[in-house]
Amino acid sequence: xxxxxxxxxxxxxxxxxxxxxxxxxxxxxxxxxxxxxxxxxxxxxxxxxxxxxxxxxxxxxxxxxxxxxxxxxxxxxxxxxxxxxxxxxxxxxxxxxxxxxxxxxxxxxxxxxxxxxxxxxxxxxxxxxxxxxxxxxxxxxxxxxxxxxxxxxxxxxxxxxxxxxxxxxxxxxxxxxxxxxxxxxxxxxxxxxxxxxxxxxxxxxxxxxxxxxxxxxxxxxxxxxxxxxxxxxxxxxxxxxxxxxxxxxxxxxxxxxxxxxxxxxxxxxxxxxxxxxxxxxxxxxxxxxxxxxxxxxxxxxxxxxxxxxxxxxxxxxxxxxxxxxxxxxxxxxxxxxxxxxxxxxxxxxxxxxxxxxxxxxxxxxxxxxxxxxxxxxxxxxxxxxxxxxxxxxxxxxxxxxxxxxxxxxxxxxxxxxxxxxxxxxxxxxxxxxxxxxxxxxxxxxxxxxxxxxxxxxxxxxxxxxxxxxxxxxxxxxxxxxxxxxxxxxxxxxxxxxxxxxxxxxxxxxxxxxxxxxxxxxxxxxxxxxxxxxxxxxxxxxxxxxxxxxxxxxxxxxxxxxxxxxxxxxxxxxxxxxxxxxxxxxxxxxxxxxxxxxxxxxxxxxxxxxxxxxxxxxxxxxxxxxxxxxxxxxxxxxxxxx
Amino acid sequence: xxxxxxxxxxxxxxxxxxxxxxxxxxxxxxxxxxxxxxxxxxxxxxxxxxxxxxxxxxxxxxxxxxxxxxxxxxxxxxxxxxxxxxxxxxxxxxxxxxxxxxxxxxxxxxxxxxxxxxxxxxxxxxxxxxxxxxxxxxxxxxxxxxxxxxxxxxxxxxxxxxxxxxxxxxxxxxxxxxxxxxxxxxxxxxxxxxxxxxxxxxxxxxxxxxx
Numbered sequence: 001x002x003x004x005x006x007x008x009x010x011x012x013x014x015x016x017x018x019x020x021x022x023x024x025x026x027x028x029x030x031x032x033x034x035x036x037x038x039x040x041x042x043x044x045x046x047x048x049x050x051x052x053x054x055x056x057x058x059x060x061x062x063x064x065x066x067x068x069x070x071x072x073x074x075x076x077x078x079x080x081x082x083x084x085x086x087x088x089x090x091x092x093x094x095x096x097x098x099x100x101x102x103x104x105x106x107x108x109x110x111x112x113x114x115x116x117x118x119x120x121x122x123x124x125x126x127x128x129x130x131x132x133x134x135x136x137x138x139x140x141x142x143x144x145x146x147x148x149x150x151x152x153x154x155x156x157x158x159x160x161x162x163x164x165x166x167x168x169x170x171x172x173x174x175x176x177x178x179x180x181x182x183x184x185x186x187x188x189x190x191x192x193x194x195x196x197x198x199x200x201x202x203x204x205x206x207x208x209x210x211x212x213x214x215x216x217x218x219x220x221x222x223x224x225x226x227x228x229x230x231x232x233x234x235x236x237x238x239x240x241x242x243x244x245x246x247x248x249x250x251x252x253x254x255x256x257x258x259x260x261x262x263x264x265x266x267x268x269x270x271x272x273x274x275x276x277x278x279x280x281x282x283x284x285x286x287x288x289x290x291x292x293x294x295x296x297x298x299x300x301x302x303x304x305x306x307x308x309x310x311x312x313x314x315x316x317x318x319x320x321x322x323x324x325x326x327x328x329x330x331x332x333x334x335x336x337x338x339x340x341x342x343x344x345x346x347x348x349x350x351x352x353x354x355x356x357x358x359x360x361x362x363x364x365x366x367x368x369x370x371x372x373x374x375x376x377x378x379x380x381x382x383x384x385x386x387x388x389x390x391x392x393x394x395x396x397x398x399x400x401x402x403x404x405x406x407x408x409x410x411x412x413x414x415x416x417x418x419x420x421x422x423x424x425x426x427x428x429x430x431x432x433x434x435x436x437x438x439x440x441x442x443x444x445x446x447x448x449x450x451x452x453x454x455x456x457x458x459x460x461x462x463x464x465x466x467x468x469x470x471x472x473x474x475x476x477x478x479x480x481x482x483x484x485x486x487x488x489x490x491x492x493x494x495x496x497x498x499x500x501x502x503x504x505x506x507x508x509x510x511x512x513x514x515x516x517x518x519x520x521x522x523x524x525x526x527x528x529x530x531x532x533x534x535x536x537x538x539x540x541x542x543x544x545x546x547x548x549x550x551x552x553x554x555x556x557x558x559x560x561x562x563x564x565x566x567x568x569x570x571x572x573x574x575x576x577x578x579x580x581x582x583x584x585x586x587x588x589x590x591x592x593x594x595x596x597x598x599x600x601x602x603x604x605x606x607x608x609x610x611x612x613x614x615x616x617x618x619x620x621x622x623x624x625x626x627x628x629x630x631x632x633x634x635x636x637x638x639x640x641x
Numbered sequence: 642x643x644x645x646x647x648x649x650x651x652x653x654x655x656x657x658x659x660x661x662x663x664x665x666x667x668x669x670x671x672x673x674x675x676x677x678x679x680x681x682x683x684x685x686x687x688x689x690x691x692x693x694x695x696x697x698x699x700x701x702x703x704x705x706x707x708x709x710x711x712x713x714x715x716x717x718x719x720x721x722x723x724x725x726x727x728x729x730x731x732x733x734x735x736x737x738x739x740x741x742x743x744x745x746x747x748x749x750x751x752x753x754x755x756x757x758x759x760x761x762x763x764x765x766x767x768x769x770x771x772x773x774x775x776x777x778x779x780x781x782x783x784x785x786x787x788x789x790x791x792x793x794x795x796x797x798x799x800x801x802x803x804x805x806x807x808x809x810x811x812x813x814x815x816x817x818x819x820x821x822x823x824x825x826x827x828x829x830x831x832x833x834x835x836x837x838x839x840x841x842x843x844x845x846x847x848x849x850x851x852x
Contacts, residue, residue, distance in 0.1 A: 232681055
């Protein structure tokens with residue numbers, strides 16, 4: 001008998017008990033006189049009884065929907081999702097048997113699946129019971145409707161060998177009691193259908209061993225002590241509202257023979273769990289000799305902030321394109337001249353006009369973005385849709401609050417060598433960073449933080465766009481560039497402190513083959529490795545399992561062409577294995593090349609475009625407490641084409 | 642190291658809590674724990690600690706992440722050393738809560754739920770004044786039952802609620818409300834707020850906000 005049922009005091013956990021009562025009434029749990037008695041005790045309290053009715057109603061609605069789908073299938077009323085429906089038809093047969101009408105079923109219909117049909121049949125039954133119990137539990141614990149069970153072919157593979165054995169020993173379809181007992185046994189043994197979770201280790205044990213936080217679980221895990229599930233991150237699509245953003249976006253431009261720019265943004269765990277929009281946005285464009293980048297993060301608490309983010313990026317990039325299209329920097333023949341040119345006076349203006357013009361253009365773009373948002377606010381001021389969505393308040397500019405990070409880049413020839421000129425400007429949080437060709441890190445941003453922890457400023461905040469303030473947030477870079485990265489705080493915070501965290505970020509992108517770099521010769525790599533703890537490439541391969549980990553992604557079911565799991569390397573852990581500091585690794589193409597040798601993040605990743613890989617990586621890497629939307633744009637020197 | 646939401650439960654375990662009340666409190670803590678464990682955001686953000694006080698104050702559970710948290714055994718008996726509890730709370734916060742620096746993001750402002758059912762038996766006024774002035778945490782105090790003095794608790798913090806009696810059902814409802822508050826806070830801190838203030842869910846019947 002399951003634990004936690006005997007003691008009447010356990011009724012203090014309404015959820016546990018409600019689950020048991022409801023399952024018991026639906027014959028998903030064995031009968032017992034204790035439950036009857038406990039129910040009598042439990043339902044004495046008005047509050048308890050009300051709670052029962054509330055939860056039972058929800059279960060009722062859910063089950064009705066489930067059977068409805070089955071009947072629609074049987075009566076050919078559905079739209080023909082063949083694979084799924086086949087098994088839904090099973091529900092009706094199951095129901096018939098439940099009611100004892102099994103003998104009316106045509107014999108041949110029972111096994112029309114494949115030669116292992118009998119196993120599959122028991123699998124469906126067991127899975128059905130599992131799914132129903134899990135759904136009921138979820139209804140009781142959470143206020144959201146669980147998704148209807150997935151009975152597609154895909155979800156039943158792979159068939160675990162162990163499980164198949166149990167399925168066979170659980171008895172036949174007709175013997176319902178045995179089936180239910182089997183369910184009980186299974187729960188006690190902590191078995192689930194997922195291959196990955198066939199160990200008896202509960203989530204609790206896993207955490208103790210690793211001393212780190214639980215990975216996102218996609219199925220509720222059962223711990224042997226209680227029936228309550230460990231909270232898992234859900235995936236909910238966004239319900240239709242105005243300006244519904246896509247879950248994610250990725251883009252790239254080839255800038256020259258060996259340099260390109262890629263960018264991606266993804267919806268964070270929190271928004272996926274709540275079914276709300278991604279609040280990030282990015283844009284980039286080339287114009288004349290310039291590359292222009294804009295990244296923005298809408299304020300989480302503001303209703304239309306994602307629209308503010310989008311408008312800000314588009315407006316800024318458009319304005320900068322227009323201002324910089326025919327702008328050329330002066331020719332300077334020596335580095336010395338350039339150093340002088342980049343000096344600023346007391347008012348923080350650049351001494352040289354050609355450079356100062358770029359600063360002015362950046363600030364102009366900031367202000368233009370604000371103007372565009374303001375115009376949009378006026379446009380929707382009288383809209384009833386916006387009014388209703390805004391909790392019955394008229395929209396105002398604060399509801400569109402967003403940060404804005406801008407960067408412009410151009411290549412410069414100086415004394416026969418190519419240099420990269422970058423100018424940045426930032427309002428709000430997030431980060432911009434440049435990595436020198438030789439591997440040194442330059443932070444090109446200073447995040448705003450408001451008075452209190454967790455606060456930041458936005459372009460819509462008071463006085464943020466004052467000239468004096470913007471100049472403080474404008475940074476110049478003039479050096480040969482390995483990579484320029486612009487990101488929202490969803491990424492920046494995960495690599496904090498940013499010095500040297502931004503080097504780890506670049507390292508992670510290289511190690512996971514998101515961006516490909518020129519790999520040195522193997523002999524040269526081994527020579528460099530000899531001076532580290534790992535000695536040679538073979539040792540690096542062996543050590544890889546200590547700096548690489550599997551991650552399950554939180555995805556909607558409709559994304560079938562994306563990997564559900566990825567295998568990611570960590571530069572921080574790689575550095576530990578080599579016993580070398582991160583700075584040294586980033587400076588060394590050999591060490592980076594060694595770390596990046598080996599399998600890609602998932603099978604088939606090399607065939608994808610770099611921005612697709614960036615998108616998957618952004619969507620998959622795990623850092624505890626990191627639930628925000630993630631956006632990253634990188635301009636980098638890659639493999640010579 | 643990511644930002645954590647530290648949560649301290651400061652619980653009166655004096656003699657008057659013996660019997661049903663202390664059992665209900667134990668179960669309340671247990672229910673709080675398993676309920677929080679169903680929320681993925683709370684799992685990654687909230688860290689819990691329990692401080693008890695009767696004749697002495699003790700931190701019976703140090704600040705721990707939810708998945709590794711072991712429920713402490715609560716035993717009642719003795720006086721009501723609120724002063725000692727407040728001093729210990731200050732010390733624990735000082736020691737355990739991470740401050741923001743160049744190299745690390747600081748923890749979110751801690752949430753403290755303080756519950757007492759009677760008059761303090763030690764000198765507590767200066768410890769209370771210090772807490773109210775320094776505000777190292779968002780403190781919500783609960784005056785449980787007729788023996789508790791909610792106006793006394795107002796000297797510790799502005800946010801005071803009153804439980805009309807110490808019945809198990811009321812204590813259970815109180816802990817449910819505490820759980821909701823923690824969940825709500827852990828969800829809102831993750832957002833970038835233009836105007837962060839802790840907003841608590843409305844208290845259930847039987848719990849009154851003391852104006």
